[in-house]
Amino acid sequence: MASYRGHIWGGLLFFVPFVILLVLGFELYRQPLPNLIAQVAILLGITLLFALFPDIDIKSKGQRIFYIIFFCVDLLLIVSSHWREAAFLGLFAMLPLIVEHRGWTHSFWAALIVPLPFLLVPIWFAKTGWKAGLPYYLAAVTGYLSHRFMDGIFFGRQRR
Template sequence: MPGFKTHIAGAAAVTAGALGGAYWLGAYRPSFETMVCLGLFSILGGLFPDVDTDSKGRRFFYGAALVVDAVLIFREQYRVAAVLGFCALLPAIGSHRGWTQSWWAALLIPGSVLLAPMLLLGLPWKPFFPYYLATVLGYFSHLLLDRKF
């Protein structure tokens, strides 16, 4: 099975290709900063399926979650921090190559990118849809590299 570097490269390549195509067609032309953020969301999506096992991807993913959770607590965003902590526990309820390695999880798990801003902050979903798609692309790149299809 591919390692975390391959999954990072795969997620970045798929998302760069999709962004390049959308930009070239004129369908979506985000700023450079937005493209970098989309790339990061894609990479996190590409690493998520392996958070149910001891791996470098798991340490990277949970390290990022820890930093975000600490910032949320510091900013007294306790409700959002609690949701992030709850979601971070979910992979522990399954076995490796279990539910985190399924096509339906690749569509549902990134849904939190849309739902969290809507439900917790009352924001509209449309501005977050590109981040959802980037996360889904990263997630599916992981499943493709692991030959899950």
């Protein structure tokens, strides 16, 4: 099982081939260098956050980071009178606290399901289609899978 730093390094290790393939494979990333650098920085941030996310179910630095983010976003939703969204975020934020460590947050399916808002939000709110969120979704899945790898979890089995 890796530490906070180990998961950050694992996220970086997985990010490098991911971003190379992304830049080479997506026309979206054939853009001016300053825009490309900004996009890569955003993708790196998402990858590193999701490299920490599975440990949100235990008292950890990753948990602290996520709950600060959850609090700020929830406060913003409340101030802007988005009550339903604030309620759903609050419900979602509590889920990891009611399960045991290495429960659903460490599952392969969670790695695919938890980042789904990156695909769904552009469809529902921006009406741009799922492709707009695909690079962000893939960055989140990459980070999530790096966490499983660093914890020694391969294809649903934990390394002994």
